[in-house]
Amino acid sequence: MMMLRFSVLGTAVFSASLIQAQNATELTPELTPVVVTAPQTEQVLTVTTDPKAPRQPIPAHDGADLLKNIPGFSVIRKGGTDGDPVFRGMAASRLGILLDGDQVLGGCGMRMDPPTAYVYPETYDEVVVLKGPQSVQHAGAGSAGTVLFKRERPEFHQPDTRGYASLLLGNADRNDQVGSIISGNQSGYLRLNGSRSDANNYRDGNGDEVHSAYNRWNVDATLGWTPTMDTDLELSTSRSDGEARYGDRGMDGVKFEREQHSLNYRVRDISSLVSEIEARVYQGYVDHVMDNFSLRPNNGMKMLNNPDREVTGAKLQSTLTPTADIELNIGADWQSDEHSIRRGVDYKNQPRNKDLSARNYGLYAEWHQKFEQDAFHAGLRMNKDQAKDERAGRTTSGDTEYNTLTNAFVRYEQAINNNPNTNHRWYIGVGHAERAPDYWERMKNPAATSMMMRGSDSTFDIKPERTTQLDVGSIYQSEHIQASVSAFYAQHDDYILIETLNRFASNARNIQATTWGTEADLSYSFLQNWSSNTTLAWVHGENDSDKQALGQMPPLEGRLGLTYEGSHWSTGGILRLVQDQNRVAPGQGNIVGQDLGKTPGFAVFSVNAAYQPWPDLTLSSGIDNLFDRTYAEHISRNGANISGYETTTRINEPGRTFWLKAQWRFN
DSSP states (O other): OHHHHHHHHHHHHHHHHHHHHGGGSOOOOOOOOSSBSSOOOOBTTEEEEOTTSOBSSOOOSSHHHHHTTSTTEEEEOSBSSOOEEEETTEEGGGEEEEETTEEOOOOOTTOSSOGGGGOOGGGSSEEEEEESSOOOSSTTOOSSEEEEEEOOOOOOSSOEEEEEEEEEEETTTEEEEEEEEEEEETTEEEEEEEEEEEEOOOBOTTSOBOSOOEEEEEEEEEEEEEEETTEEEEEEEEEEEEEEOBTTSSOEEEEEEEEEEEEEEEEEOOSSSEEEEEEEEEEEEEEEEEESSSSSOOOSOOOEEEEEEEEEEEEEEEEEEEETTEEEEEEEEEEEEEEEEEESTTGGGSOOEEEEEEEEEEEEEEEEEEOSSEEEEEEEEEEEEEEEEOOSSSTTTTOEEEEEEEEEEEEEEEEOOSSTTOEEEEEEEEEEEEEOOOHHHHTOOTTOOSSSOOOSOOOTTOOOEEEEEEEEEEEEEOSSEEEEEEEEEEEEEEEEEEEEOSSSOEEEEEEEEEEEEEEEEEEEEETTTEEEEEEEEEEEEEETTTTEEOSSOOOOEEEEEEEEEOSSEEEEEEEEEEOOBOOOOBTEEOSSOBBOOOBOOEEEEEEEEEEEEETTEEEEEEEESTTOOOOOOTTOOOOOOOTTSOOOSSOOOOOSEEEEEEEEEEO
16 A cells, blocks of 8 residues: 555656656657557547557457556456446446447346447447546436447548458467458448457466356448548448356356447538538347356256347437537437346247336537637536336336436636647536436345345336536646646435345445546656656545445556657556555445455556567567466455355456467558
């Protein structure tokens, strides 16, 4: 703990000395690390990162692991893949996940398949993190933030074909392949993406094997028609599947089949007032199977669950530009959500039983105005949400809940340009988000006495959650210094708290809660080829109703990185420092996990290197957890009793991990 506090203090002193010494130091070109260890914040309340860039520690080929090296993010580990992302201590529906504008929802009642389980990051061009309730354009946006996985629409002025391929090898027989090709001309294009990822059980720092093997694959295709330079029509389809072993529970995922289809129409530069109109419809279907016998030893009773989920939605948005300095986004969206489940080894012969159906209708508007040194942003969204309990034998069976929800924000930004060679901005914003209970919060069984005896009590009619949040921060950029700091304070009314009552029963109830925290990053290039990178993330949560800590709050975390980059190669190292967490609420948390108790701090050091023999080819490698430390994250899930494996309080992180990655871009 003391080591981390001294490191944070040293970082602050170091940052101040760098800014004071900047004008006295000969300017050198800014260096961009080849291996990403912590993406920098370059825009207000926004972090943008390239999902194709090699990263350290090497992530699983899913969306959650990609996010974990962004300051403020954590991942709740369950096995080798499909962890749940957490931002500022908030998880699940408090963090919106959108894939090319489409909302994806998992089907598993125990969160084997969070939305990020269906994300194959390297097949996307850009990942954008929007912090806090500071946008109303996106259906499914979370009160803590929103993550957008985006693909760029290609432009062709003449016939051309370009593509991307990568191969990754690592410990535990890790083997990933990714391929993408785009071919088109002025009239249209065809994009094909595919990926496959496979890994066996990894070992922790003690050398103990963790039940964590997985394999995943996906293919998707997009056909685009561009009759003019300002008009495009896209038809997209994708399919994916896989299987995964979990070290935190009595079942594994043997099927994660997903199909997604969408149609998008966009026209730009319609008039001096109407800048753009975009319309989108989409349909997604998830078919998930979990059992306790296919991927693990089992001499007892065989169990199998087969939930599925279908989400259909549409969105229409218009962008207006009344003046050169004003942009107005006006839109409407709609979503239908149907969830059902069937059980038993002979599940294919069983009928599906619907347990929840939901509808959501939304209207929104955002105003963006720029002044000479300032900017003003505001937005308002109204949602009409309804959900029906389709189960039998519950106190709320057949009930329909109706909620009118309001989301709004206002933000002021100001540029401070005392030096023409710097870009310095500060901002302050207030946002309000209202969120209806999600599937998992409505489906708790507070009276359950066994896996089969679930009782009649229900949490279906729990109140919506309301969050009001203040965001403040600053961004500073110069020729060889880049720094940012963001802080927030949030009041949560009717916060939905999940409590473990016994081995089989859990409850959801509304409480009053407060959270606050900060993220900071500093990058400094010096001595021609050297650069340093420092990040800090901290969050504090209070359960005001129970007068105790709010569960599932990650501890204070800092990272110190150093990189040397030559003309064709780079090498670097990163030290991750995590403080102990003594503020806990055992048995309380969110739909993903509950606090297990206090955790000690830890430090992990990793190294990497990269080489570019040609501009289109990059070779990178690394050793994660160089000193083979044995440790577990505070918000990890608990270890299950699985025959042949060591039972641990939490799922231990991987030990020393070697990896090698090759990337090729062709044109």
